[in-house]
Every structure is written in structure tokens, then in C-alpha cells.
Amino acid sequence: xxxxxxxxxxxxxxxxxxxxxxxxxxxxxxxxxxxxxxxxxxxxxxxxxxxxxxxxxxxxxxxxxxxxxxxxxxxxxxxxxxxxxxxxxxxxxxxxxxxxxxxxxxxxxxxxxxxxxxxxxxxxxxxxxxxxxxxxxxxxxxxxxxxxxxxxxxxxxxxxxxxxxxxxxxxxxxxxxxxxxxxxxxxxxxxxxxxxxxxxxxxxxxxxxxxxxxxxxxxxxxxxxxxxxxxxxxxxxxxxxxxxxxxxxxxxxxxxxxxxxxxxxxxxxxxxxxxxxxxxxxxxxxxxxxxxxxxxxxxxxxxxxxxxxxxx
Amino acid sequence: xxxxxxxxxxxxxxxxxxxxxxxxxxxxxxxxxxxxxxxxxxxxxxxxxxxxxxxxxxxxxxxxxxxxxxxxxxxxxxxxxxxxxxxxxxxxxxxxxxxxxxxxxxxxxxxxxxxxxxxxxxxxxxxxxxxxxxxxxxxxxxxxxxxxxxxxxxxxxxxxxxxxxxxxxxxxxxxxxxxxxxxxxxxxxxxxxxxxxxxxxxxxxxxxxxxxxxxxxxxxxxxxxxxxxxxxxxxxxxxxxxxxxxxxxxxxxxxxxxxxxxxxxxxxxxxxxxxxxxxxxxxxxxxxxxxxx
Numbered sequence: 001x002x003x004x005x006x007x008x009x010x011x012x013x014x015x016x017x018x019x020x021x022x023x024x025x026x027x028x029x030x031x032x033x034x035x036x037x038x039x040x041x042x043x044x045x046x047x048x049x050x051x052x053x054x055x056x057x058x059x060x061x062x063x064x065x066x067x068x069x070x071x072x073x074x075x076x077x078x079x080x081x082x083x084x085x086x087x088x089x090x091x092x093x094x095x096x097x098x099x100x101x102x103x104x105x106x107x108x109x110x111x112x113x114x115x116x117x118x119x120x121x122x123x124x125x126x127x128x129x130x131x132x133x134x135x136x137x138x139x140x141x142x143x144x145x146x147x148x149x150x151x152x153x154x155x156x157x158x159x160x161x162x163x164x165x166x167x168x169x170x171x172x173x174x175x176x177x178x179x180x181x182x183x184x185x186x187x188x189x190x191x192x193x194x195x196x197x198x199x200x201x202x203x204x205x206x207x208x209x210x211x212x213x214x215x216x217x218x219x220x221x222x223x224x225x226x227x228x229x230x231x232x233x234x235x236x237x238x239x240x241x242x243x244x245x246x247x248x249x250x251x252x253x254x255x256x257x258x259x260x261x262x263x264x265x266x267x268x269x270x271x272x273x274x275x276x277x278x279x280x281x282x283x284x285x286x287x288x289x290x291x292x293x294x295x296x297x298x299x300x301x302x303x304x305x306x307x308x309x310x311x312x
Numbered sequence: 313x314x315x316x317x318x319x320x321x322x323x324x325x326x327x328x329x330x331x332x333x334x335x336x337x338x339x340x341x342x343x344x345x346x347x348x349x350x351x352x353x354x355x356x357x358x359x360x361x362x363x364x365x366x367x368x369x370x371x372x373x374x375x376x377x378x379x380x381x382x383x384x385x386x387x388x389x390x391x392x393x394x395x396x397x398x399x400x401x402x403x404x405x406x407x408x409x410x411x412x413x414x415x416x417x418x419x420x421x422x423x424x425x426x427x428x429x430x431x432x433x434x435x436x437x438x439x440x441x442x443x444x445x446x447x448x449x450x451x452x453x454x455x456x457x458x459x460x461x462x463x464x465x466x467x468x469x470x471x472x473x474x475x476x477x478x479x480x481x482x483x484x485x486x487x488x489x490x491x492x493x494x495x496x497x498x499x500x501x502x503x504x505x506x507x508x509x510x511x512x513x514x515x516x517x518x519x520x521x522x523x524x525x526x527x528x529x530x531x532x533x534x535x536x537x538x539x540x541x542x543x544x545x546x547x548x549x550x551x552x553x554x555x556x557x558x559x560x561x562x563x564x565x566x567x568x569x570x571x572x573x574x575x576x577x578x579x580x581x582x583x584x585x586x587x588x589x590x591x592x593x594x595x596x597x598x599x600x601x602x603x604x605x
Contacts, residue, residue: 020507030429051453132588134537245447268448
């Protein structure tokens with residue numbers, strides 16, 4: 001013990017060791033190490049969020065960021081904006097539809113990937129590609145594939161006899177909506193498949209065999225055995241996937257810019273259009289803020305899940 | 313006896329037929345998924361190497377080459393656009409983001425994973441939750457903040473802002489790595505007279521080098537493929553990073569330079585796709601905060 005104390009006091013002669021010594025209280029040490037992260041997040045996430053809140057009740061523009069308080073003017077104007085209402089509806093339609101398709105296709109894909117077959121790693125790698133390339137790049141590739149004149153999809157469709165001319169995918173309301181959903185599904189399907197594969201393969205084989213012996217068919221096995229076991233994982237993956245799709249503007253912005261006539265905007269892309277392109281910070285921030293309730297619910301659900309997990 | 317043998321033969325033939333049919337069905341369905349996933353990449357590839365006369369000729373089968381493949385579009389990308397500058401900017405900004413992320417995440421993750429102090433659990437969850445805050449909620453106020461720093465239309469604005477998403481992601485990923493270093497090792501170092509800081513630098517960090525390298529790779533690739541902040545803060549071509557440059561600068565007015573655009577897309581995609589394929593499970597673990605083991 002005396003030897004230890006001596007070693008420490010010897011350490012005081014060099015500054016590195018001195019810092020180490022001062023920081024040796026466990027509490028202080030912990031706080032000092034986390035401090036940079038917390039300070040950074042307060043400055044670049046917390047503070048901007050506060051500014052965003054201020055923008056929503058002010059008439060700030062990019063030309064005149066120092067603004068006056070205007071109360072609920074922005075909120076009322078945004079709520080009266082038909083394009084915004086459409087964007088709000090679209091956000092939910094796009095998110096929920098693509099999520100549902102992802103879960104259904106993802107489950108099927110997960111079961112295929114769980115089989116042992118030759119070239120499984122290669123197949124898995126190929127199937128992951130949409131998720132691994134940058135979303136902006138993927139959206140651009142699809143924009144080109146759905147080009148009004150040179151659409152390769154229409155060429156294949158026409159030559160396969162599916163239709164005589166093929167829609168102007170990104171130029172008409174419903175085809176454009178379908179295209180956006182399609183790209184979202186394309187992009188996120190691998191994520192769903194990976195999560196589901198990991199979840200399902202974590203289900204103990206004995207339990208499945210027992211269920212099998214008890215005469216449970218595949219639907220009962222899925223519903224009553226697999227889903228309850230993988231629910232916690234599914235839940236987190238679903239939450240993140242939902243939040244990312246819900247708040248994304250990249251796909252819409254690159255593919256349609258919200259056109260035709262604002263029919264494919266989502267909240268995020270219309271907020272960008274209003275706040276950055278048109279320069280109306282107040283209106284744009286008010287629109288963005290509509291994302292917040294959903295994020296808040298997401299955060300609370302996540303919090304509950306995390307707490308439950310730490311108790312386990 | 314002969315009848316039984318006969319019966320067995322037909323049985324096994326029926327079995328084999330059924331097995332074969334299942335096999336064919338399996339590969340058919342898998343192929344559909346693969347085509348859906350990979351066709352856009354094949355299409356990028358074809359577009360990149362086609363002669364312009366072939367690409368825009370509606371009489372031709374677009375899936376095939378009718379004129380010999382050409383490097384013209386790639387050449388155009390390298391010689392007539394700022395592509396080289398974008399690559400340079402990506403390296404610089406990506407490097408800065410990696411540096412900031414490592415300097416902030418390593419201590420934070422270490423404290424949250426290995427040090428007992430009041431509130432550490434809540435702080436950890438707080439950091440994780442910021443990952444849910446999307447760029448589309450913050451881009452308007454951040455554009456003003458960035459202007460306030462005098463970084464308007466500068467690539468360095470991105471180095472300032474990108475850690476907002478790399479920090480939560482990388483901190484949680486690193487916490488997993490740090491938790492895997494047995495506590496006994498640090499305790500032994502402490503008994504030998506090492507300070508807490510010393511134990512971290514001399515014992516835990518050297519053992520966590522793979523983890524730290526992993527977060528460097530993720531911080532870089534996340535920064536490299538970001539689009540929303542880049543589009544918001546940077547408008548001059550020579551300040552752009554690679555992803556933004558490729559998807560915005562090859563459109564001049566209404567004219568899309570599809571060949572060169574897809575060439576750029578391919579060049580950006582290949583390295584990122586390889587990295588993410590190798591680290592897919594780690595990546596998913598990072599996104600879900602370790603829900604997936």
C-alpha cells in the first residue's frame with residue numbers, strides 16, 4: 001500500500017501523470033470524459049432545435065434572420081396550405097405503405113436466406129446492395145430508370161407485353177407516388193431482411209421442433225412462437241426504419257421535387273422547398289416541426305424498450 | 313418383394329421430383345429478389361459505358377451494347393467536371409469528421425461503458441436519442457448557425473455538422489466494444505498503480521483498436537454519402553463533396569448527363585457498398601443500439 005502511494009507521488013513529477021491523478025475520482029473522471037459529447041450535442045442539436053422553435057413563431061427569412069414575433073401566423077398559414085396538407089398525408093402514406101411492404105417481403109426473404117444453400121454469402125451480398133449504396137445515388141439511378149423518354153422499365157414492360165406505352169412515372173400523380181414507395185421499399189428491404197433473419201435464427205430450434213410436434217402449422221408457429229420471441233428486435237428495427245423513412249426528403253427531392261404540382265411532396269421536402277429554396281425560414285421550420293410529434297413518440301417507445309432491456 | 317422394390321423406386325423418384333421442383337421454385341424466387349435489388353446497379357453500369365449514340369437511340373434494346381463500350385463518359389466526368397475536387401473535398405471533410413468523431417466518441421463511450429457515475433445511464437440514452445433527430449428537422453436553424461460561423465457555402469460547415477449523427481451512432485457502437493474488454497484487466501492495471509486515465513490509454517484502448525477503426529470507417533462513409541445537409545449548406549461546385557457533386561452538377565438546366573452521372577454514381581457506390589457489405593451486422597447493431605447481437 002505504501003509502495004502504491006509512493007508510486008503515485010512519483011508520478012506527480014510529470015504532467016501527464018498529474019492529470020491522470022487529478023482525474024482519478026471515478027465521478028469526475030466519468031463526467032470529464034462525457035462532457036465533450038454532451039457539449040457538442042447541446043450546441044449543435046439542442047440549441048438549433050431551440051432556434052427552430054423560435055422560427056416557428058417568427059417571420060424570419062434567409063434574407064432577414066433577425067425577426068419579429070408573429071405568434072401563430074406561421075402555423076395557421078401552413079395549416080391552410082393545400083400542398084402542405086397533401087405533404088402531411090403523403091408522408092404517412094409513403095411511410096406506412098413502404099413499411100408494410102418491407103415487412104412482408106422482408107419476412108419472405110428472411111426465410112429464404114435462412115436456408116442453407118450454395119452461394120448463400122454471394123446471394124446475401126447481392127441482396128444487400130440497395131441498402132449499401134448512398135440513398136441519393138440510388139434515387140438518381142431510379143430517376144434515370146423511370147425517365148419519361150428513355151425509361152428502361154417501360155421498355156421492358158412494352159416488350160413483355162404488359163402495356164403499350166407505359167406511364168410517365170415521375171410526371172403523373174399516382175405513378176409518381178408508386179415510384180417513391182417503390183424506391184423506399186427497394187432501399188430498406190435489405191435492412192428488414194437482415195433484422196428478421198437475425199431475429200428468426202435466434203429462436204431456439206428446440207422450441208420450433210416442439211411446436212412442430214404439437215402439430216402447429218407454419219402460421220401458428222410464426223404468430224405464436226417466432227413473433228413473440230423476436231418482437232423486441234423487430235420493434236427497434238421497425239422504429240428506426242419508420243423514423244428514417246418518415247423524415248427523409250432525399251428520395252422525393254431527387255425524383256420528383258414534389259411534382260407534379262406539389263402532389264408528391266412530403267413534409268421534409270416541402271419544408272426544404274419553403275425554408276431554403278423560397279427562403280421563408282419561419283414557414284419551413286413550422287413544417288419541419290410537424291415531424292416532431294412522431295419523433296417524440298418514437299423516442300418514448302425506444303426509451304421504454306431500452307429501459308426494459310437494461311433491467312433484463 | 314419385387315413389388316415393394318418397385319414401390320420404393322417410384323417413391324424415391326416422386327421424392328426427387330418434388331425436391332427438384334422446390335429447388336427450382338426457391339431459385340426462381342431468389343432470382344426475382346436479386347433482380348429487383350441489383351438491376352439499378354446493372355443499369356448504372358450499362359449507362360456508364362455506352363456510347364451516347366447508343367444510349368439515346370430508342371430503336372436499340374437498352375439492356376445491351378450496340379456499339380463497343382466506351383470510356384468517354386467517365387473521361388467527361390474526370391476532365392470536364394470538378395470530380396477531382398469533390399474527391400479531395402470528401403477526403404478532407406471526411407477526415408475531419410473522423411477526427412472529431414473519434415476525439416469525442418472514444419472518451420464518451422469509455423465513460424458510459426466502463427465508469428460508474430451518477431446519471432451515466434440517462435446520458436447514454438440521451439446521446440442515443442439524438443440519433444432520432446433527423447437533418448430535416450435541424451437544417452433550417454443550422455443553416456443560420458453555419459452562416460453565423462462564417463462557414464456559409466463552405467465544405468467545412470459539413471465537418472462541423474456531420475458529427476451530429478456520427479457521434480450518437482459511433483458512441484453506441486464503441487460502448488459495445490469497450491464492454492467486451494474484461495473488467496479484470498483494468499482492475500489489475502489499477503492495482504499495479506495505473507491511474508484511471510492510464511488504464512484507459514494503456515490497457516483498454518489498445519485492446520479496442522478494431523472497434524475504433526470500425527467507427528472511423530463508419531464516420532467516413534456516413535459523411536461521404538450524406539445529402540440533405542450538403543444540399544442545404546453548399547452550393548458552389550468546388551466546395552461540394554462527392555455524392556452531392558455527382559447528383560447535382562451533371563444536370564445543367566434541363567440537360568442530364570446521364571452517362572457521366574451514372575459513372576460518378578458507380579464510383580461512389582462501389583467502395584461504400586463493399587465496406588457496408590463487410591460490416592453489415594455491425595452497422596445494423598449500431599443503428600439499433602445493440603438490440604441485435
